[in-house]
Amino acid sequence: MAIQLVTTAAQLRAESARLLRAKGGSSQGLVPTMGALHEGHAELARTAVEQNDVAVVSIFVNPLQFGEAVDLERYPRTLDADLALLDAVGVDLVFAPEVQEVYPGGEPLVRISAGPIAGKWEGASRPGHFDGALTVVAKLLHFGLPGASGGVELPAYRAYFGQKDAQQLALVQRMVADLNFPVQIVAVPIVRSADGLALSSRNRFLSAAEREAALVLSRALRLIEDRANANQPLDLESARALVESQPLVELDYFEVVDPLTLEPLAENCRDTPFRGEALAIIAATAGPVRLIDNVPLNS
């Protein structure tokens, strides 16, 4: 394997600087993940490899963003398989720290406050989730910051996030803009299985029947997308009814929102032709798994 595994921030800084120098490179990309990697993560990593001289993937299951201890404990951990996948994609460095390395003083007393966007949708059912997620993203972005590689200019620095977690992506973009983080955020479209299900590390907990039922989310989103593309009224109610007709799926929310503020665009959802730009977002549970999905709408 050409890929290198490091577990401390000091090793990450030293190894990434060494690689940048060795390659005469001028850019570094970071892909933050929680591991249990699938083709969605691989796509983020591939994009980082293509766009940067040095590509780093972090693997860290962040206790701060989990509400329930059981969810944290049962989160899948598959480091050997993750390393093989990232090696095949051409990633240079994997940063897989222990909790103690990231939070040496225990839980941080000072945290990122994710603000009003964090209170709705995913945040409504997971209080504190986005404060915890942004706090670790802030730390990981600092850990992954490239040092001067011998040139006059600092290397370019990019970080890669999936459109799958649309609310997280919007919040990371706001954090980086509002707090002047020296990094460019790159959004990567959702990777789906052939039958439409958005890939997720938690999908492995679905039974065959639940997985089949979960396909209703992407079907309902497709319905809305087709109507938007045809400048038809979105008729969100009928799409909601389709999801609610699936007995193994419990719908949490299904809305059409502004892609930046995540505020509902209610007037755009009923019986007037769709115009403009929006995001259709959906969340539901199937068995033990919370499913989220979304699709950008553009007339």
Ligand code: AMP
């Ligand atoms: P996670 O390991 O679940 O925290 O995800 C790490 C990154 O991978 C996040 O930026 C996710 O949005 C992204 N990601 C997860 N699943 C997918 C997917 N199916 N398609 C694209 N990106 C994804």
